[in-house]
Amino acid sequence: MTAAKQQSDLASVSPEPVSGISKLAPYVQGKSQVDGCANPIKLSSNESHLGPSPKAIEAYNEAAKSLFRYPNGSQADLIGAIAQTFDLDPSKLICGNGSDELISLITRAYVAPGDEVIVSEYSFAMASIHAISQGATVVTAPEPELCVSVDHILERVTNLTRLVVIANPNNPVGQYISRAEIERLHQGLPSHVLLLLDGAYADYIVDPEFEAGESLVEKADNVVMTRTFSKLYGLAALRIGWAYCPEAVIDSLQRIRTPFNTNAAALAAAEAAVLDIEHTTMVRDHNNAWLKKIADTLNAAGLTVIPSATNFYLVQFPSSSEKSSQAAWDFLLAKGIIPRPVNAGGPENCLRITIGLDEENQAVIDALTEFVNT
Numbered sequence: 001m002t003a004a005k006q007q008s009d010l011a012s013v014s015p016e017p018v019s020g021i022s023k024l025a026p027y028v029q030g031k032s033q034v035d036g037c038a039n040p041i042k043l044s045s046n047e048s049h050l051g052p053s054p055k056a057i058e059a060y061n062e063a064a065k066s067l068f069r070y071p072n073g074s075q076a077d078l079i080g081a082i083a084q085t086f087d088l089d090p091s092k093l094i095c096g097n098g099s100d101e102l103i104s105l106i107t108r109a110y111v112a113p114g115d116e117v118i119v120s121e122y123s124f125a126m127a128s129i130h131a132i133s134q135g136a137t138v139v140t141a142p143e144p145e146l147c148v149s150v151d152h153i154l155e156r157v158t159n160l161t162r163l164v165v166i167a168n169p170n171n172p173v174g175q176y177i178s179r180a181e182i183e184r185l186h187q188g189l190p191s192h193v194l195l196l197l198d199g200a201y202a203d204y205i206v207d208p209e210f211e212a213g214e215s216l217v218e219k220a221d222n223v224v225m226t227r228t229f230s231k232l233y234g235l236a237a238l239r240i241g242w243a244y245c246p247e248a249v250i251d252s253l254q255r256i257r258t259p260f261n262t263n264a265a266a267l268a269a270a271e272a273a274v275l276d277i278e279h280t281t282m283v284r285d286h287n288n289a290w291l292k293k294i295a296d297t298l299n300a301a302g303l304t305v306i307p308s309a310t311n312f313y314l315v316q317f318p319s320s321s322e323k324s325s326q327a328a329w330d331f332l333l334a335k336g337i338i339p340r341p342v343n344a345g346g347p348e349n350c351l352r353i354t355i356g357l358d359e360e361n362q363a364v365i366d367a368l369t370e371f372v373n374t
Contacts, residue, residue, distance in 0.1 A: 020132045030340045037336040041363060043354040044340040046171075046312045048234035050286060050357070052269065053279035056235065059272035063265040071264035078262075081271040082242055088214060092244055094253055095262045095270075099200060099226040099241030102253070104130045106224060106243070107163065109252040110194050111136045115162040120148045122170040124198055131163070146306060146347060147175040154188040164189060167198040168212070169205070172342045172352040174308030179211040186216055186223060194249075197225045201310035203232035204284055210309075217244045224249055229266075231311055232283055233273040238266035287311050290361050301369050306347075312354045315339075315368070316347065323372065325349045331371045337364060 030044030075095045083090040096102035103126065111117055113135030119127050121143040128138045137160070141152040148166050157164075164185075169176035186195055195216075202212035213225035224245040230236040240262060245253070273279070294313060295305040304316040317325045328351055329341055337360075339351040353364060 018133065018135065020135065024129055024132055031338050034333055034336055034338060040336045040338050041356065041360045042338045043356055043360065043364065044338045044352075045236075046231060046310070046354045047236050048231060048283060048311065049354070049360065050234065050283050052234035053273045053276035055276045055279070056233070056269040056273040059268040060238075060265050063268040066264065069264065071260050071262060071267055073259050075262055075267060078240075078242075078267045078271045078274075081274050085274050085277070086214065088244060089218065091247060092217060092250060093242060094245065094250055094257075095240065095242045095267070096257070097241075097261050097263075098230060098239040099198065099228040099243070100124075100126050101239075101261065102226050102241055102243040103127055103165070103196065103198065105253050105257055106194070106196055106226075106245075106249070107131055107134055107136075109249070109256060111162050114160070116158060116160040118153055118156050118161055118164045120153060120166040120170065122146070122148075122173050123165055123167040124171060124200070127165040127196075127198070131165075136162070143170070143173070146170075146173045148177045148181075150177070150181050150185045150188070153185060157189065157193065161190075161193050163194050163196060165196045165198060167200065169201045169309050171201065171310070172312070172340070172350070173306055173314055173347065174201070174310040174312060175306070176205065176210060176309055178207075178209045179215075180209070182211070182213065182216065186220065189222070191222055193222060195223045197223065199225055200228045200231055202227065203280070204287055204311055205309050206284070206288070207309070214244060217246060221246050221248065229270045229273060232280055232287075233270070234283070235266070235269055235273060238263070238269055240266040240270045287355050290355050290358075294355075294361060294365060297365050298368055301372050303368065303372060306350075312352050314342070314347065314350050314352050316350045319349060325351050328368065328371055332364070332367055335363070335367050337367055339364075 032042050034040040079090050079093045107130040111134045115136045116139050117131035117136045118139045120141050131138050139156050141156050143149055197213035199212035216223040226243045228241040298305050306314040317328055339353040342350050342352050
C-alpha cells in the first residue's frame with residue numbers, strides 16, 4: 001500500500017475512544033426537580049441539609065478575595081488540619097477534587113489493561129467506571145446480606161487482581177463491616193493487591209468496633225483510605241476530598257495529579273470545616289437520631305427499613321404492584337418529595353432517601369405512612 005493510499009484511508013477514519021468506554025453507562029445524578037413544584041424536598045443525593053460549618057462559609061468568603069491567585073499546590077494547610085483532627089501522619093495525606101478524583105488517580109496509578117479490579121456489589125459506581133476506562137476487567141463480589149462479604153471478595157482474587165475496592169459503609173444500602181472484618185480481608189489479599197477503602201460515609205459512625213482504615217494504612221504498604229467533605233461536612237458543591245495512603249502510594253499520586261487539582265476556596269472551607277468539631281458533632285447527632293426515629297416509625301407502619309449507618313436509609317417495599325417502590329416513588333413525587341430509586345444497581349423494590357431537616361424527615365414519614373394505609 002502506498003503512503004498516499006494510507007493517508008487517504010486515515011483521512012476518512014474518525015477518532016475512537018479507548019476500548020470499553022463506549023459500553024459504559026454515564027453516571028446518573030439524583031433527580032432534583034418535580035414538575036409543578038417550585039420547592040421540592042430533594043432527598044436523592046445524600047447531601048447534608050444542615051449545611052456546612054459557619055466557619056467554613058466564612059473561610060470560603062475570605063478566599064473569594066484572592067481568586068486571581070493559584071491555590072496552594074502543596075495543600076499543606078488542609079492536610080495539617082486533617083492530620084490534627086484525626087491524629088494522622090501528614091506525610092501520608094493527599095487531597096483531591098472530591099474523593100472520586102483520588103479513586104480515579106489510584107486506579108490510573110495501579111491498574112493496567114488486562115488487570116482485574118474487584119468491587120463489592122454496593123460500592124461507588126465510579127470505581128467500576130475508572131477501572132474499565134483503564135482497560136481492566138471488573139469483577140463484582142456479591143453482597144448477599146446487603147453488606148460487604150469478605151469471603152466473596154477473597155474467592156474472586158486471581159493472579160490478575162491488582163485492586164480491590166469496597167465502600168464501608170456501602171451505598172445504596174448503608175451498612176458496614178467491622179475493623180476485624182477489614183483486617184481479615186486485608187490478611188487474605190496477596191501483598192501486590194491494593195485494597196482501597198472508600199469511607200465517604202465513615203464520619204457518621206460512632207461504633208467503637210468500626211474503623212475506616214487508618215491503622216491499616218499505617219502498618220501496611222497496600223491499603224489506602226479515601227474520605228470526602230461532601231457528606232457530613234456539607235461541602236458537596238466544592239468537590240473536595242482526601243486520602244490516607246502509604247508514602248509510596250502518595251509518591252505515585254503526586255506524580256500524576258494536576259498541579260492545582262484542589263481549588264483555593266475548597267481548601268480554605270474544608271480546613272475550617274474539619275476543625276469545627278462542634279458543628280460536625282451536631283450534624284452527626286441530628287442524623288443518627290433521625291435514622292432511628294425514621295426506621296422505628298416506618299418499620300412499625302409495615303415497611304422494611306434496612307439498618308443504615310450513613311446519612312440515608314433504604315426502604316424496601318412489598319412486591320405487590322399496588323405498594324411497590326415505583327408506586328411509592330410516584331406517590332412521594334406527587335407530594336413534592338424526591339427520593340432515589342435503586343432498582344438498577346441496588347436491591348430490588350427499594351427507595352433510597354436522604355436524611356434531611358426535621359420538617360423534611362417528618363414529611364417523608366407522614367407521606368409513606370399515608371401511602372401504606374391508602
